[in-house]
Amino acid sequence: MADLKPSLADLGEDELLSRIIPLMPAGESVIDNGDDAAVLPARNGRIVACTDVIVEDRHFRREWSTGSDVGWRVAMQNLSDVSAMGAVGTQMLIGLVLPAQTPVAWIDDFARGIAQACEHAVSQWMKPVGVAGGDLSGGEMIMASITALGDLEGREPLTRAGARDGDIVAVAGTLGYSAAGLALGQAQRIPDRLSDHWQDLADAEGDAAELAKYAWHIYRRPQPPLAAGRRAGLAGASTAMDISDGLLRDLGRLARTSDVGIVLDSLPDLSNLELIASLLGKDEDAASRAAAWWLTGGEDHALVATFPPHVDLPQGFSRIGQVTGAGGEVTTPDHLGEEAPGWDHFS
Amino acid sequence: MADLKPSLADLGEDELLSRIIPLMPAGESVIDNGDDAAVLPARNGRIVACTDVIVEDRHFRREWSTGSDVGWRVAMQNLSDVSAMGAVGTQMLIGLVLPAQTPVAWIDDFARGIAQACEHAVSQWMKPVGVAGGDLSGGEMIMASITALGDLEGREPLTRAGARDGDIVAVAGTLGYSAAGLALGQAQRIPDRLSDHWQDLADAEGDAAELAKYAWHIYRRPQPPLAAGRRAGLAGASTAMDISDGLLRDLGRLARTSDVGIVLDSLPDLSNLELIASLLGKDEDAASRAAAWWLTGGEDHALVATFPPHVDLPQGFSRIGQVTGAGGEVTTPDHLGEEAPGWDHFS
Structure with missing residues (x-):
């Protein structure tokens, strides 16, 4: 009987990308993706940027968290860092490492988790939030590194310096x-x-x-x-x-x-x-x-x-x-x- | 006799960061780093962004490549993607996964490779290129995910669409x-x-x-x-x-x-x-x-x-x-x- 649960090894990289990219919102961009890099709007002459990494068996376990839980979590960690600067998130770039035996269903689910996080962020900020690009690689464990970009909407950034006596x-x-x-x-x-x-x-x-x-x-x-x-x-x-x-x-x-x-x-x-x-x-x-x-x-x-x-x-x-x-x-x-x-x- | 070759497990995360951050140029930024996210200049209302991942035993082997080779390579891959859009690189964000037994000397060397790549990029573009932020995690193998940001200097981006008969x-x-x-x-x-x-x-x-x-x-x-x-x-x-x-x-x-x-x-x-x-x-x-x-x-x-x-x-x-x-x-x-x-x- 045929195995009805394909893993990553059954798909090529191009096929995987053409499968998961449509699952995630693109956000606001100047050009369509598919090029070497994304070109994104950057208003007011400045941009907020941060990176966060999530690693299997360190930050999550596959028996406890679904793919969409993991996608949600790594997106939220990053969007939260953007928010902490007093900014709103605009775009994310995803570096994803996947073992060849990762079920395709898990990867689809991860992309859906990212999409759900974007949807939630849009509901909080009332501005588009999406995925501008990324890179895929094989590896021995699942690892996702997300860079989130954000917009200060003309405000000054909030930092850790500046608290004063009496605050x-x-x-x-x-x-x-x-x-x-x-x-x-x-x-x-x-x-x-x-x-x-x-x-x-x-x-x-x-x-x-x-x-x-x-x-x-x-x-x-x-x-x-x-x-x-x-x-x-x-x-x-x-x-x-x-x-x-x-x-x-x-x-x-x-x-x-x-x-x-x-x-x-x-x-x-x-x-x-x-x-x-x-x-x-x-x-x-x-x-x-x-x-x-x-x-x-x-x-x-x-x-x-x-x-x-x-x-x-x-x-x-x-x-x-x-x-x-x-x-x-x-x-x-x-x-x-x-x-x-x-x-x-x-x- | 004391082991004179400390590994990552001998250092805390904060100590590691305070050790490697000064090895790399900061590039141009609006605020000093150390906050949840970097705030970076973004001229002409648009920014170029891309991500590339490098994984031990997939893209490099530690017996063939030094830490600085690996740092150089992952930085260059990303800066090359920025260049391919007709842009110049400005900043990188690094997601780094390291096994606890990674020698501290290897990590220092990785940071030096990134710094050498920035130095080389500056000599090509005559503009500051640096590291705006990053995240560290433990893991079973070395993995580095870099997001590079770039500046189109007011030009239109070069994409893969637009080649014409006779070009x-x-x-x-x-x-x-x-x-x-x-x-x-x-x-x-x-x-x-x-x-x-x-x-x-x-x-x-x-x-x-x-x-x-x-x-x-x-x-x-x-x-x-x-x-x-x-x-x-x-x-x-x-x-x-x-x-x-x-x-x-x-x-x-x-x-x-x-x-x-x-x-x-x-x-x-x-x-x-x-x-x-x-x-x-x-x-x-x-x-x-x-x-x-x-x-x-x-x-x-x-x-x-x-x-x-x-x-x-x-x-x-x-x-x-x-x-x-x-x-x-x-x-x-x-x-x-x-x-x-x-x-x-x-x-």
């Missing part, structure tokens, strides 16, 4: 849920493995099983607050930063770059994260586990920003602390324990 | 030497393994051993004619294209995109390639081996372009054929044999 520290987006989802997976307490079922946080509050589904979803499909970067820029934020290595580690970088101190004095209610943590062990550990997820879990890609004290926080932001003094230190309330490090890719 | 087909740069170098390596006839000795083609003519050194050098460090794209644009070329998959295969794409026929009627003297081929076997095979390298070897990254018949070919270009009629076919002289396919990354 408010605020966060947009979820924090700790991706780390909670990963912990559920590692403990083999995955609520609904590889399901695409989306559970809204609002529906889940107070129900541990529903919250676990939500965390598992965020782990596979982070929901960075893409519109928050532009809002922060319009509101006059003094700094902004994507949280990718954990709140404490990334805030530490911001504090050192701005040469300020930061005191986290207004922590949110962590009871939802505690409910998830309670699924993993004894209740007495749940509070510290939840705090660790919130302080050191980075892969939600929340946005942290500082605002001058007179500014009304834009929609989606919640105050978590204050800029005070100098020195580059981040101080947490005693009950949250010692500063825990974030993620290091090699240690 | 001259011309090539700039070497063709077939990278394939010859690879064949020497595969036959274990490597002239001067991992030597950085640069042998100029002019000095090597007529001497098989010197030509073999030259081919081995081009395999490890391709020398794309970076200035040729801008020259073609200024001269009024109707199309241009980087030859990365072999002249016949890439010209076939150009012919189909422009819906023209191409006749290769002015082939160069291939006696230098034949001399190299004679090192690999019986003399009677040397001519066909040399022709195959020239027609199907892509990794020299030569530039092919078409010019209206009244145009004086710019410096560095040699006529190889003519555009004639329609249909997308490329015709070679009978004595060169059947059309051979170029490189497919998965078959």
Whole structure:
């Protein structure tokens, strides 16, 4: 009987490209693609650019994440970096390494995940977001490297330098849920493995099983607050930063770059994260586990920003602390324990 | 005794970054790096962008190529794509995957290779070229994905569409030497393994051993004619294209995109390639081996372009054929044999 599940080895490179390119939106470009390079609009004389890499068995596992989850995630990581500069994303370029035995269905699904991320970004920014080009290669494991380009719409970029004594520290987006989802997976307490079922946080509050589904979803499909970067820029934020290595580690970088101190004095209610943590062990550990997820879990890609004290926080932001003094230190309330490090890719 | 050769596992990510970033030029940017994304100048309202991936044991072997060879090659591949649009390169973003046991010396050397490529590009374009950002990850093999950005300097982009009946087909740069170098390596006839000795083609003519050194050098460090794209644009070329998959295969794409026929009627003297081929076997095979390298070897990254018949070919270009009629076919002289396919990354 014929094998009905073709792998990459059954297709040529040209055939694969002609199959997946139409699955993704092209975004706005000056010339049609198919040339050596794309030619893209770049307004106001400047462009935002960043790169992020995702590697099989490091950042995702094929038994936990579908192709579209992986496409979504790598696109979101990059678009979140663009947003953190106060910009909106416009185009992505994708370097994709695939083992010959990769099922074609997985690759189609990856392209669909990128397309879904673009669609979501369009809904946040109300501007075209697409894929301008890329390159394919064989390799021993799946690896995707995305470069995202963005448009500041005439605004000045938000950087990590510029926080001042008295500024408010605020966060947009979820924090700790991706780390909670990963912990559920590692403990083999995955609520609904590889399901695409989306559970809204609002529906889940107070129900541990529903919250676990939500965390598992965020782990596979982070929901960075893409519109928050532009809002922060319009509101006059003094700094902004994507949280990718954990709140404490990334805030530490911001504090050192701005040469300020930061005191986290207004922590949110962590009871939802505690409910998830309670699924993993004894209740007495749940509070510290939840705090660790919130302080050191980075892969939600929340946005942290500082605002001058007179500014009304834009929609989606919640105050978590204050800029005070100098020195580059981040101080947490005693009950949250010692500063825990974030993620290091090699240690 | 202490191990004096540290590997990546001995360094943290931050330490590695603070070590390699200063090795590479920053190019022209609006803000200093260290933020979530770079902010780059983009003149004339448009920007050129492309991505290329290089994978260990697919595109290079660590026993054949040094870190700086690999850095040089992946940078050159990308800058050549930018040049093929008639543009000059401005910035690169690097996605780098490294096994934990990668020697730190290899990574330093990779960064130096990127820096050397930037330096060479500056000498060709007389404009700043640098590294605007990147991302690092662990993985089972070395993989580098580079996105290059470029500036059209106000010119219209050169694409693969636009060749017209009567246009001259011309090539700039070497063709077939990278394939010859690879064949020497595969036959274990490597002239001067991992030597950085640069042998100029002019000095090597007529001497098989010197030509073999030259081919081995081009395999490890391709020398794309970076200035040729801008020259073609200024001269009024109707199309241009980087030859990365072999002249016949890439010209076939150009012919189909422009819906023209191409006749290769002015082939160069291939006696230098034949001399190299004679090192690999019986003399009677040397001519066909040399022709195959020239027609199907892509990794020299030569530039092919078409010019209206009244145009004086710019410096560095040699006529190889003519555009004639329609249909997308490329015709070679009978004595060169059947059309051979170029490189497919998965078959």
